[in-house]
Amino acid sequence: MDFLISQIKGIGTRKEKLFYRLGIHTVTELLQYFPREYEDRSHVQRIGETPAGAAPVLICGTVGMIQEVRPRRGMTILKMVLSDGSGAVELVWFNQPFKKRLFKTGMTLSAFGKIEWAYGRRQMNAPETEPGPVQGSGFMPVYGLTDGLYQTDLRKAVQQALKIAAQHRDIVPGWEGARQSGYSVMEPLEAYQSMHFPVSMEEQQRARQQLAFEELFDMQLGLLLRRRREGLQQGIKCAPNGPLLQSFIRKLPFALTQGQTDAFLDIQADMEGETPMQRLVQGDVGSGKTVVAAMALAKIVENGYQGALMAPTEILAVQHYEEFRRLFHGLPVRVGLLTGRIPAKEKAGLLDALRKGTIQILIGTHALIQKDVVFWDLGLVVTDEQHRFGVRQRAALRQKGRAPHTLFMTATPIPRTLTLSLYGDLDVSSIHDMPPGRKVVKTYVVGNTMRRRIYTFMEKLMAQGQQCYVVCPLVEESETVDLQAAAALYDQLRISVFKNRACGLVHGRMAGKEKEAVMDAFQRGDIQLLVATSVIEVGVNVPNATLMLVDGAERFGLAQLHQLRGRVGRGNLQAYCILLSKGGSEETRQRLQWMETIHDGFVLAEKDLLLRRSGQLFGYAQHGLPDLKAADIIRDVSLLAAARDKAADYLKGPVMEQTILEALQRRFGAAFEGLLKN
Structure with missing residues (x-):
């Protein structure tokens, strides 16, 4: 209870x-x-030996003079001298006249606060006090608060x-x-x-380690239980690669990288096994994850089943659809597209073909999980940028088949040290290499004094027929304010700086059709300069876009900056990422320096751990995992590994699943369902 x-x-x-x-x-x-x-209250400090400006201290002494001053109407200042033989300190409270009745000259009093040097004497403002000597009271907790609550509460x-x-x-x-x-x-x-x-x-520290281990143990137990449940299901056992998949691979206009080959070999082994595949493929933007997913979909179609690919935005869904049509051109595979903007008549025909099985691969947005979307026999579910979907959305798509194979893709690399936490129940394949011929995006961190030279360089590139992105700075945690700043920059660029160039603006508050029209125009080359707010997904494949200018780069995180950089350099031309910064802390300068010198997303993800805390990890909640209270994923990696091993050993014994479920419910409340549903 x-x-x-x-x-x-x-x-x-x-x-x-x-x-x-x-x-x-x-x-x-x-x-x-x-x-x-x-707060350290384990030892009483001697007043005369405590330097001013140090951390808060616990002192104890005898109350001397008590004085109440009223310097002006509406203000009272209570002053009291406390001495212990080594020295004296003046305790001061503003507008708390009721405290005067708590003290008497000659009484022994303990006080905790920070000693400062003011008006030629030691002074402690608004200390916490307690009658009598308080020796060795330990360490007092300091909690995060909200307006109206105090530490004492x-x-x-x-x-x-x-x-x-x-x-x-x-x-x-x-x-x-x-x-x-x-x-x-x-x-x-x-x-x-x-x-x-x-x-x-x-x-x-002993208590924290114990509670952190127990928390991680329960979390890992939930993840492993979920994996075991999946393993008990009868999966679709695919046959070895046949003529359709072999023809698909032969038709590719490029050779697969070693990373792509290794990832698909992992997928192939899973799909030819007895249990449903649960695999994550992670790799940088442009590493070729989509082709690996297409190969997996070709394999499931070859075995007589349908496949589905769900993308987080309509722009990305259309991009995948067009790429799949090119990849499967000339092969007996029909690919369909379902988004919220498909006309009713066209949608009815599409859904009818899906039910009959004449559409073998369906690509779309979250529209795929609508009730009227019924598959003839769904055998493989692919989720692109899976962190963008909630737990229930991902589960709803899988439930449209009978224990289908599941493949997740992400372009946000997760450090090796975190895969046990975020993907403890998944097998993980990582694509570290890039397609041959792909040029490294040259990255420069510059100050605001270089803005005019940057604009001149952008004009030069656009005169050569190339295209550019400008991402506006984050102003504050307000989409309205950010949008106003973006609109102002857009007007400045199109009216005065690049008045002879076609400019476009996209932001999160635009209607779907309006946003789609701007993005389509940029993709066609009708717009040469695209200005975007930070909230917009600019993940359209535009090989002709060669420059990404991030204005106010000091306000962005490493993962965000790396994702933005990945939007250029997708063709054969040399591409550039210019990070315009107004300075910032040492941490900020370090982050931007790494962007200049490191181009591997996995290495950057590891570096990012040095600057962040687990609660800030991108997409953490979206994985369906509950918040951690005692544990810290970053500093408790070794504890996490131990908890996983112990949880695995525990599950090998004679355990009652209901007992585990009750423990998870007690630990995580309603959030424990995220451990069992994904």
Whole structure:
């Protein structure tokens, strides 16, 4: 059972809503709301030996003079001297006159705060105080807050929650499965007590490691259970490669790279096996993932089944459709396209052909998961840029077949160290090499003083018939403000800088048809300069586009910058990526320097881990995984690997699946379904 946060003493209706803002609705959620840092109150410092400007300290002394000053109407300043024989400090509070009645000259008082040097004496502003000597009270938790809540509110609520947990131990997340591993040495309640109110930081670290392991163990157990469920299904056992696939490969106007060959050999082995394939193919933009997917679809068609490819945007779906028509030209394979803009009459004919099996490969957007889309016999589902879809969308497409093979594709490389977490239940194939002849995109980081020279270079390229992108800077977390900035830059470029060139603007608030018209015009070459906001997906294959200017590059992350760079250099011409930066922190300069010197998306993804935290990982929630409370995917990689091994061993034993499901429900709540459905 669990208790609502409102059942804690001192939390009324107003505070209850404030706790909701922090995502805290129950006592269990409160126990899992761990401190972001701790204040060291383990030792009392001597006042005269504490340097000003240092970290907050705990002091204890005798109260001397108490004085209340009213410098002007509406303001009161309470001043009090505290001394301990080594020195004295002045404690100061603004507009808190009620505190005066809490203190008496001669009493012993403990105070915690930061000592500053002001007006020729030590001063501590708005300290926390407690009557009497407080020696060795340990480390006080500091929590993330919201307006209207204070540290004391959280601390008191957590103390109450720990008392409730002591009486009702089943509300504490975790179970015996993880605790048999040897990583759990504390009692569950003891571990939570030590996370919130540790006596020492060594104790806190032991508690954190234990709780992190148990959390990762449960997560990996869910992923492995999902994989085992898939393995129990009877899959489509494909025959060895036949004449259709062999003809498809012979027709290709290029030789496959070693990475493409290796990825398809993995897929081939999966599809010829007994259980449904669950494989992710990851590789940089332009590494040739689409051809690998087409080969897999040719194989399923050759075995008498249909295939589907779902893309996140209509632009990408149309791009795939046109490429597949070229790849399958001359072969007995009919490819169809389904998006939200297909006219009703055309859609009816398409769906009828799909039900009869005369369309063997259907490409589309999320329109593929609509109820009226019925396949004759769906054998392979391919999801492109799968992180762009929610868990239920991906599952809905698979459910249109009888345990079909599943292939995921992503151009956002995930570091090797994270695949166990994000794709713990998938087999992963990575394409590291690029097609031969592909030129490296020359990347330059420049300051705003180079803007005029950049525009001159862009004019030179466009005079030669080439095309350019300009991505507008992120102004703030507001699409409206970003759009206003983009519109202003677009007007400046088309009216004064490039008035003799055809310019276009795309942004996230444009209607679908309007956006499609601009993108189509750019793809045809009717528009030479495309200005885009940061929210727009510019993933159209335009081989003639050779320059990407990212304005305000310091505001973008590494993964985002690398994805943008991948939109140019898709033809035989030399391409350029210019990152216009206004400076920034040392971290920002490091990020941009890596962009200049590193062109491998996998290496950049690894570097990105040095600058980020697991909660900021791109697409993490979209994988259906719950938020982690104690564990940190980046710093706990070795713990994650151990948790996976222990979870795998545990599943080999005589375990009850229902027991596991109950444990996952207790740990993750409703989010645990993401571990079992993907």
